Amino acid sequence: MRVLVTGHQGYLGTVMVPVLRARGHDVVGLDTGLFADCVLGPPPQDPPMLTVDLRDVSAGQLTGVDAVIHLAALSNDPLGALIPEITHDINHRASVRLARLAKDAGVRRFLYASTCSVYGAAGDGLVDEQAPLRPITPYAESKVRVEDDLVTLADADFAPVFLRNATAFGFSPRLRADIVLNNLVGHAVLDGVVKVLSDGTPWRPLVHAEDIAEAFAVCLEAPAAAISCRAYNIGTETNNCTVAEIAQAVAAAVPGSEVVITGESGADPRSYRVDFGAARRDLDYTARWTVAAGAAQLYTEYVACGLTAADFSGRFVRLARLRQLGESGAVDATLRRVRAGV
Template sequence: MTQRVLVTGHQGYLGTVMVPALQAAGHGVTGLDTGYFADCVLGPAPADPTGLAIDLRDVGVEHLRGIDAVIHLAALSNDPLGALVPEVTHDINHHASVRLARLAKEAGVKRFLYASTCSVYGSAGDGLVDEDAPLRPLTPYAVSKVRVEDDLTALADSDFSPVFLRNATAFGFSPRLRGDIVLNNLVAS
């Protein structure tokens, strides 16, 4: 079944890999990105879907009408960046994300996939963690992700289904390769 999918952060590290996969599966993709890193491309520039060049904080319900699913990747995307100005991290990562979900629900979007992080677990030592492990966020970035999960859970009902991905640190090639990711730095060394 072909879906109309809005991908926030479509020009980022994950988005530039996610969008072509969605398009190859036959889905219609609309991207939403500030474009801050539009010129930071390694190799040929990735094909850009129909895009909205706006800040996540400026999204309106009109941008979400006709969309079946949202894949929300946009954020201040790691612990060190999130710690620089915690108030901005809260504004973008928490407040704007929850606002986006509320607007999506209002527009009739049924599915909302939220890119959270394994940083919500804090320091687990040598123990294994799964989705039932206690949340112990240690940084403003991780706290913002926990708060979004809590607020999106409260929005869930039979017509709006948020799902959270608590990914580990991403690594590897992307058209917008990130040098601030630990494993990418180690490989480059």
């Protein structure tokens, strides 16, 4: 199958492309390269790619594609809160436009990277795909809007599916340090302290980047009628953890580190536990990685690849990276690429 992966030079895309290739798919990437240089360790082998802003994709660029895996987004809650209109423009409007163009070009399925954060402040009970959607950030709101709009495009020849990923973790050659487990392991390695700014009580569902990649591959290969217009939570109940439990797993993985819960940021309203049973029942899919194994992997890779404090707080943090690009003139105020490089 010929598959176009948007955001293939991002954190998840860099892990996903080799998984798809190993399963025999012909992969083409689409990216502006804003995070292409955010590499820790040996550089990844990218597929052939289209260098184009998501907002500028044309129908002709989608000709001959069998399926689109749409990962590209401003994927960060602080970033979304800082520039909500641009978040809406890229994450919502451009995503729906891409799906319409894909349908017009004859693309038969559209795999959309949504998020479990669409459930918002759901409390302690397990939420499944039928639970009310209560997004509390511009990022999560954009995901809900895209899901709603894509449903209206579905027909016998165009099958959208929504993969509501839990919070990602794990090593990627294009690292992100601003997601909870990756961040806590970095602090433990660099400072010896697993610092939790909240009170540690919020629930988070977590899933490894490799497990996300496998889930997309499974949906790519499933019968279209079985997945069309379906939403699937991607993760495992084993990885429904409080932030304090995540911190303890990090301390266990990083020798000599200790947990410090400051509570300085107060209670975090984003708290939810997720039921992942639908993907197991319908797709025979099960996430494999545990939080403990992911923390151990990150510790090993951070040390082996020589993670530095400057990179950890700079180019591996989405908001900091975009600020660097803006200050250097590489992107304009709407985050459109102006010139290559930082």
